Amino acid sequence: MRERQRNLQGWLFVSPWLVGFFLFTLYPILASLYYSFCDYRVLTPPRWVGLANYVALLTDRDYFLPSLWNTLFMLIELPLALIIGLTMALLLNHKIPGIGIFRTVYYLPSIMPVVAVAVLWLWVLNPQYGLLNAVLSTLLAPFGLQPPGWLADPKWSKPAFIMMDLWAVGGSVVIYLASLQNVPAHLYEAAEIDGAGAWHKTLHVTLPMISPVIFYNLIMGVIWTFQYFTQTFIMTQGGPQNSTLFYALYLFYNAFRDFRMGRACAMAWILFILTLIATLIVFRTSARWVYYEGERG
């Protein structure tokens, strides 16, 4: 009896989330799977078409496949963000006066509303009068080189977005920093006794100890990249020449511009499966490079 009461109590406490889970997660997942096999234009009821949406998407060389490729290209950003973010966190981990100010400065861009970031960077990236090209043209002038047109140039539009995102890398810096400060000091002392210098301490103590956080950030980064939307929606709407037509943007266009809900749901499910595969790959390889304390002993 008491056992049953205790169970009931537990379920009662989590019930707000549980109801939300059924309404806003489980039902929609199943519904979008069903819609993905339908021709569904919102105004008329869904009509079953089997695999037609998937076939149409996977053979679409004009929009779908480029959007997938563009998004995969953006994954380059993850290792870059990892290296830059970690380096900055290591720098911020020094106990020297004024370090708090630097931490705040690096964090600021990541709390700026994305819409405002987009507007600001439209101006920074302006090929003729923008800040970035003003700096670049002075640097490149001695070599007789011209700075690129960034968002106006299909070759440079994606790197432009990557650069803008790296400006907001501070969010992960703070996570890395928090984990750095959790590495037990006695490990460093032991390494020092063994004669390790700063480089070896970083390589053999710091990195293994914070590898779970790196791992977590990588997974969230993959998911984040596939959801990349607001920036391109505001800054380029997918252009020039569809070079910034990213996956989430094309999905949005399908759903809310062309009202092809079924096709959009098929895209959502392909995305779902792709993120699952990517997560699994990171998980599988993680056994080799992620160290969990207390796992073996």
Place this chain on the structure above:
Amino acid sequence: MAARTAAGGNRLADWRQSKVWRRRIAVTVVYIVLIALSISFLAPFALMVSTSLKTEDRIFTETIEWIPNPVRWQNYAEALQSFPFLLYLRNTLFVCALVVVGTVLSSALPAYGFARLRWKGRDVLFLIMLATIMLPAQVTMLPVFVMFRTIGWTGTYLPLVVPPFFGSAFAIFLLRQFFLTIPQELSDAARIDGCSEWRIFWQIIVPLSVPALATVALFAFIGAWTDFINPLVYLTDENTYTLAVGLQTFVGRHSSEWNLLMAAATVVTLPLMVVFFFTQRLFIEGITLTGIKG
């Protein structure tokens, strides 16, 4: 003999000296890199504020003028007029307030259930909840839209403010991590005195968790303030727009008036910066709580 000690002492002093110097050089290098990075991180902000104060004819110059001359405060007044800022601010604050209240209330209860009660099915449900954090929003977004459309909620704030009242997986996770750190003896003592779980939650756990609850409130606030895609999809009447969507329509209409655009961007960013400066510690605590045990 004396000479030998002197030489030894010297070498020791040299070695000490060099260690001090090496440390000083290292610290200087660290500072130089930190400052160089800071400049590149702050430059876009400086550009934003500086452009927002320029007259139209001083925007497009050969070299960038960092100090606007003349300074034109008028830009802010114009930006705020051509874009109903106060109305959008009110709308945004209204949505933010409801999202914050909903998220905090309905995340604290499940977090208590997951952290401090033992019951059948708890661990399985917790794993499912963690998995939903990794679920791409696009998978659920479209059927949810269809659902809200069917019951006639599109064009209202309801799709934005009702779902938070069913808890947020991330907030539940953060609060659970915090609740786990509160000693179990407190609850046990209260149970022996005949306290119900509800009272333990309300009178012991909640008062002890104010910092964590504040962190959750803060994250919910920032999430709602910066949210773009949901207001974009659900709000149809321009008078109901939030700042984020309002700013986007403003961009469409003033695409080359950079001084006005930058003024608008500054105004939309500023409130968040102010909030951030006063709540930095909560941020760091929240990140430490969730980021570490990934």
